[in-house]
Amino acid sequence: GTQHSRSSPTSDxxxxxxxxxxxxxxxxxxxDGINLDEIKEFAKAFKLRRLSLGLTQTQVGQALSITExxxxxxxxxxxxxxxxxxxxxxxxxxxxxxxxxxxxTPKSAQKIKPVLEMWxxxxxxxxKSGQNHLTEFIGVxxxxxxxxxxxxxxxxxxxxxxxFERNTHPSGTEITALAHQLGYEREVIRIWFCNKRQALKxxxxxxxxxxx
Amino acid sequence: GTQHSRSSPTSDxxxxxxxxxxxxxxxxxxxDGINLDEIKEFAKAFKLRRLSLGLTQTQVGQALSITExxxxxxxxxxxxxxxxxxxxxxxxxxxxxxxxxxxxTPKSAQKIKPVLEMWxxxxxxxxKSGQNHLTEFIGVxxxxxxxxxxxxxxxxxxxxxxxFERNTHPSGTEITALAHQLGYEREVIRIWFCNKRQALKxxxxxxxxxxx
DNA sequence: AGCATAAATAATAA
DNA sequence: TTATTATTTATGCT
Numbered sequence: 001g002t003q004h005s006r007s008s009p010t011s012d013x014x015x016x017x018x019x020x021x022x023x024x025x026x027x028x029x030x031x032d033g034i035n036l037d038e039i040k041e042f043a044k045a046f047k048l049r050r051l052s053l054g055l056t057q058t059q060v061g062q063a064l065s066i067t068e069x070x071x072x073x074x075x076x077x078x079x080x081x082x083x084x085x086x087x088x089x090x091x092x093x094x095x096x097x098x099x100x101x102x103x104x105t106p107k108s109a110q111k112i113k114p115v116l117e118m119w120x121x122x123x124x125x126x127x128k129s130g131q132n133h134l135t136e137f138i139g140v141x142x143x144x145x146x147x148x149x150x151x152x153x154x155x156x157x158x159x160x161x162x163x164f165e166r167n168t169h170p171s172g173t174e175i176t177a178l179a180h181q182l183g184y185e186r187e188v189i190r191i192w193f194c195n196k197r198q199a200l201k202x203x204x205x206x207x208x209x210x211x212x
Numbered sequence: 213g214t215q216h217s218r219s220s221p222t223s224d225x226x227x228x229x230x231x232x233x234x235x236x237x238x239x240x241x242x243x244d245g246i247n248l249d250e251i252k253e254f255a256k257a258f259k260l261r262r263l264s265l266g267l268t269q270t271q272v273g274q275a276l277s278i279t280e281x282x283x284x285x286x287x288x289x290x291x292x293x294x295x296x297x298x299x300x301x302x303x304x305x306x307x308x309x310x311x312x313x314x315x316x317t318p319k320s321a322q323k324i325k326p327v328l329e330m331w332x333x334x335x336x337x338x339x340k341s342g343q344n345h346l347t348e349f350i351g352v353x354x355x356x357x358x359x360x361x362x363x364x365x366x367x368x369x370x371x372x373x374x375x376f377e378r379n380t381h382p383s384g385t386e387i388t389a390l391a392h393q394l395g396y397e398r399e400v401i402r403i404w405f406c407n408k409r410q411a412l413k414x415x416x417x418x419x420x421x422x423x424x
Numbered sequence: 425a426g427c428a429t430a431a432a433t434a435a436t437a438a
Numbered sequence: 439t440t441a442t443t444a445t446t447t448a449t450g451c452t
Binding site for chain 4: 148149151169197
């Protein structure tokens with residue numbers, strides 16, 4: 001009845017997880033003999049180590065795709081590896097009953113862990129022996145200069161706000177036109193609308209909270 | 213003190229905009245720093261260009277509502293844009309006192325101008341490359357506009373994930389049912405499962421590499 | 425120093 | 439694969 005009725009190659013991977021995970025009733029969060037807290041800790045630590053090397057998820061992913069093969073492409077890495085692993089562990093530790101809903105099984109995490117650990121260890125080695133070594137290892141330079149924050153003129157803001165009021169999601173054409181008209185880079189205008197939408201959403205959220 | 217890094221010729225038009233429109237008493241018809249004569253000229257030229265493409269106002273309006281989004285909806289837009297803009301400029305130049313009664317302010321006109329310019333430019337391009345291209349551009353062009361990204365509620369995600377765990381390939385009926393239950397479009401739910409399967413596949417790919 | 429918000433990054437829907 | 443949303447960071451200004 002509740003058996004997995006799929007025939008994708010992925011099923012092999014999930015096959016060995018029983019229908020009901022064995023959940024340890026203690027606070028140690030052990031599922032199927034795997035310590036979720038441990039995995040969670042690892043994921044957290046991994047992020048910290050990544051950040052202290054000044055690396056983005058993307059960079060790690062790209063580097064991994066070089067050393068480990070093309071399976072690690074772009075943003076896939078981020079969601080599939082570090083983040084989901086982290087979330088999975090976190091969720092599982094909070095609500096063990098939710099376990100089955102997670103994107104990554106504890107076993108998966110357990111398997112991936114050593115790969116990440118190994119890679120990170122080497123990256124840190126290189127880092128210690130010189131920034132250029134790390135750069136070489138990564139293949140991409142870790143940090144580029146942040147763009148200088150632009151300040152909009154009041155006039156520009158007025159126009160942007162007026163536009164935003166009519167349409168919070170301007171088309172590409174509109175953005176280009178606005179950028180041209182105002183004399184800012186197109187990307188700057190695009191980002192402005194992103195941030196503006198975000199601000200609006202925050203405001204709405206806050207107001208609804210406040211009323212409630 | 214701090215100068216801004218913009219260099220737009222157009223932004224100068226908006227230099228200062230007090231609450232009350234500043235009406236220049238000279239013959240140059242400048243209101244709120246916007247040159248109405250210039251707009252009038254633009255509107256005239258736009259009409260000419262439109263006619264030489266053999267297009268009606270309605271057609272332009274409909275096309276704009278497609279490319280620029282619902283903010284420019286209906287044929288009303290067209291008259292609100294092209295015609296009234298033209299009239300506004302014309303009227304304003306004749307009777308500046310009437311200006312405020314118009315549906316379109318000089319500022320609006322100024323803002324809309326580049327959109328129209330852009331659109332017309334593209335239309336003319338298409339026209340040059342063949343009548344059918346123009347027709348295609350004008351007609352019910354398959355929405356170049358990307359659908360707004362929907363964000364799922366945590367509750368919806370929980371249900372979806374639970375379902376996915378049981379069956380990664382829900383049938384059409386199941387998808388419909390889920391969509392109805394959750395109050396999302398069917399297509400949105402369908403895509404969610406596509407993306408989810410993809411994510412799973414990525415994880416599996418990486419793991420097989422990692423284990424090897 | 426702290427605030428407002430532009431830019432950058434991460435997550436993920438299309 | 440692309441592009442949008444969500445979150446985080448950090449900068450220009452007061």
